[in-house]
Amino acid sequence: MSTVGILGGGQLARMLALAGAPLGLQFLVVDNEPSACASQVAPLLRADYRDFVALEEFAKRIDVATFDFENVPAETAQWLTEHTRVFPNPRALAVAQDRLEEKTLFHSLGLETPAFAAVDSRIDIETAVAKVGFPAVLKTRRLGYDGKGQYRLRSAADLDPAWAALGGVPLILEAWIAFEREVSVIAVRAQDGEFRTYPLTQNWHADGILSMSLAPAPQVENLSASAFAHARAVAEKLDYVGVFALELFVVDGKLLGNEMAPRVHNSGHWTIEGTACSQFENHVRAVLGLPLGDTTAIGSSVMFNWIGSLPDARPVLAESRAHWHDYGKTSRAGRKVGHATLCAADNIEMSRRLARVARALDREAQAAPVLEALQR
Amino acid sequence: MSTVGILGGGQLARMLALAGAPLGLQFLVVDNEPSACASQVAPLLRADYRDFVALEEFAKRIDVATFDFENVPAETAQWLTEHTRVFPNPRALAVAQDRLEEKTLFHSLGLETPAFAAVDSRIDIETAVAKVGFPAVLKTRRLGYDGKGQYRLRSAADLDPAWAALGGVPLILEAWIAFEREVSVIAVRAQDGEFRTYPLTQNWHADGILSMSLAPAPQVENLSASAFAHARAVAEKLDYVGVFALELFVVDGKLLGNEMAPRVHNSGHWTIEGTACSQFENHVRAVLGLPLGDTTAIGSSVMFNWIGSLPDARPVLAESRAHWHDYGKTSRAGRKVGHATLCAADNIEMSRRLARVARALDREAQAAPVLEALQR
The missing domain is CATH 3.40.50.20 (Rossmann fold)
Known part of the structure; x- marks a missing residue:
């Protein structure tokens, strides 16, 4: 054992x-x-x-x-x-830990990104802004997640407060992108190099934290193959083993690399009930050298993220094909304490289910963009 | 919590x-x-x-x-x-623990059973045989499971050895039935009386232990409503809360009650992947007073029981929509050490998947009756 x-x-x-x-x-x-x-x-x-x-x-x-x-x-x-x-190996971890190395890797593999520049001193910000322009986001290169360690720059007046807030550690300035959509690839690579992807997931954030996911993402016929090829190139370059997420922006119908997470990922939680082999099982299989499992979606899935505290579970438990996940944590502002996944045979059934659950939980605003995407 | x-x-x-x-x-x-x-x-x-x-x-x-x-x-x-x-209450447990009480209850609720008679002494066997006939099975009324505590009686010559093997505790003599099929109802009843059933499951045994299950059982259009009504009557009579199994024989197209198990049941393991809410989750929901979950089957499921020791997991892990369950036990003859469940959209896909897995595991004899049932 x-x-x-x-x-x-x-x-x-x-x-x-x-x-x-x-x-x-x-x-x-x-x-x-x-x-x-x-x-x-x-x-x-x-x-x-x-x-x-x-x-x-x-x-x-x-x-x-x-x-x-x-x-x-x-x-x-x-x-x-x-x-x-x-698994994954320390080099893959190191690259994914550093926004500058990560974006440099993406570029080297032909995956475009929003414009970016390294910032190691106050004077570097001026040079970086000259390259990247406004609006932009100054971010710590390391240890940032869920919108932490970031400062938005709208004009030259924001440079000093941004430096005061974040200066002293290696930084990166990134162009702020008005993207049309955000999608993620959840992929798994085995020790023998076998590579599989789950269907592309569309994601919505609130206050920098994932709020909702829809999978398979609708209307991605022209994007999926390219997204999967980028994920595969990254995984092979890093000799990655296990599950990882590649977050991508869609801008003018084109993909831009945002970041990768060298682990199972919040935007892949829907795979627990939405596929025959979840991201969690596939990660475990990969690190142990077992055969990879089926990543095909069974119908449509929508995930609600519960941030801060859990809503009432009963309306979700009372709905067909709805799944509750309570992480056993205490409530705290900004903390991920659970999620719920709704599954359905198709987008029509999903729209009805999602609308019903959102209404019962008083989460209609949270669910609105997903309902809109389903009805497009 | x-x-x-x-x-x-x-x-x-x-x-x-x-x-x-x-x-x-x-x-x-x-x-x-x-x-x-x-x-x-x-x-x-x-x-x-x-x-x-x-x-x-x-x-x-x-x-x-x-x-x-x-x-x-x-x-x-x-x-x-x-x-x-x-939950369930001690009376429900007591009835289900005793084959005589159980069968007496079935009769009182209009569920026929194979002929039976109580046996508390050597002389009782003669009277019981006169009522039940040969072939028959002498069984302990309590603590029997997986074919343990049973002795088959083919003729008067078997009476003494049967008594020698089992005598001294309360016994029951049951007519031995050449049934066409064995099916089980997995049902759940909530604290407020809500009652749900999973689709009827067909079961095959080997050496008195469950070997294979197929759900939904094929060709049960004329049996399901009656089976579910019997399960409901038993549950209501016992004020049962939680999941239980009702095992039934099909003889001449009619249902006979065999026994009930006052707990989640081996023939319901397929519900983990074959439904949106497994027998395990529904049992937990029922005992905690949470809403019951969806018991609808998603496609077809077949369960292999692993008895004694586990076969190689890899051929199962490598198959689409196939699920491995290793209970973390050491091997021992007759011990249930794990199971595997295959899921498929329909019986045709299931037949192919099952044949492939059975061949890879060298379990073609075990799977043969299920394949035959699928092709009928």
Whole structure:
């Protein structure tokens, strides 16, 4: 019986462990937080990611290590490769951790991105703005997620406050893009190089955090092949093993690379019920060298993200083909505490179901753009 | 956050805990066996079912108690009702534990059964045989499962050896029935009386243990309504809450009651992937008073039971819409150690998938009757 070690004990680790249990796998989660929600379904090794004594115990107890948290220190990922098998590899992790390296990689592989420039000092911002223009977004190169570590620049007057807010760590200035849509590729690559993608997912954000996903994304006939080819090129370049997400903007009907997440991803949660083999099961299969599973969508799926606190579960539980996911966390503003997925045979049935659930939960504004996309 | 207590820590408890985790539930399993396989996914309270000191701790830590093991002592179930909420209720459990009470109940509700008679002494066998005839099966009234505690009677010569093997506990003699088919109803009843059934499942046994299930059972148009009505009558009579199975024989196109299992059931494992809300999730919903979930079948499902040891998982993992379930147990003759479920859009796709998997696993004999039923 194999044991999979996971660095990070959040909802992603929790859903990995739940997906792996039917395969007869055991899990061991490392997290510094005793209440890490994955510890409700898998044993927890409470330790800091730089506690190499604890990590030695971790490495001894597992067969392979993987990540729920993408910002594990580079030296930890490297150290682990010397003590156990690690997927994805530390280089892939390092590239995905750094917005500048990530975008540079995209460019080298022919995937265009919004204009960007490195910013390492106050004076660099002027040069970067000259290249990128306004509006733009100044971002930390590392450790940013869900809209954190970002400052929007509308004019020269924003430069000083932006530097005051973020200066002192490596930054990147990116052109602010008025995109038509945001889509993501959830892909999985096996140790033998086999590569599979789930159907393209369309995503909507609120306050920088994913709010809703719809899969398969509608009207992407002209985009899917290109999106999948880009994801494959990235995965092969990094010799990536496991599941990852590639977030893309659609601008004037063309794809621009936004970022990649070197792990299972919030925009792929719909795969739990919307496909025969979820992103979580496929990630576990990939890191263990098992055959990859079916990534075909079974009908249409819509995911609601629950941020801060959970709404009443009953209207979702009472609906047909509706699935509730409570991560077992306490409520806190901005925190991802759960999600719900609605499944349906087709977009017409989905529209009805979604409208009914949104009304019952008083979430009509949240669901409105998805309903609009379904009816187009 | 609610905690569900489960008496018994086998694969049923394991699958209940895995189904309940996404609902944000916690579980606590009582089992005397430290290696009980449910303990890999939920906390274990190691105790005997008659250890009332341990049960007091158990009752304090949970919100509701239910069962993975139907043969929990009656006094334990009764004691629990005085210390916590318990579903199903002890009377339902007691009736289902005793083959004589069970069959007597079926009769009282208009569900015919094979002829039967109580046997409490050696002399009773003669009277029972006079009533039931040969061939017949002498069975213990309590604690029998998977063909254990049974002795087949072909002629008067078998009476002494049968009594020698089983005598000393309350017995029942049942007519041995050459049934055409065996089907089961998996049903769920809520605390408010709402009642739902999954489509009828057809089952095949080998050596008294379930070997294969096919759902929805083919050609049951004339049987389903009657089977569901019998299940409902039994549930209402017992004020049953939760999931249960009613096993039925089809003889000359008519239904005969065989037995009921007051718990989630092996012949309902296909519901994990074959429906939007599995028997495990629906049982948890029922005992917690949550709305019941959708019991409609999504396409066709076939379950292989793995007895004794697991075959190679890879041919199943490599197939589309095929699902592997390893219970995390060690191998042992006659032990249920896992199952696999194949799903398909229709019977034609299922026939191809099933034939391919059976061939790859060298299980063509096991799968043959299911293939035949699919092609009829």
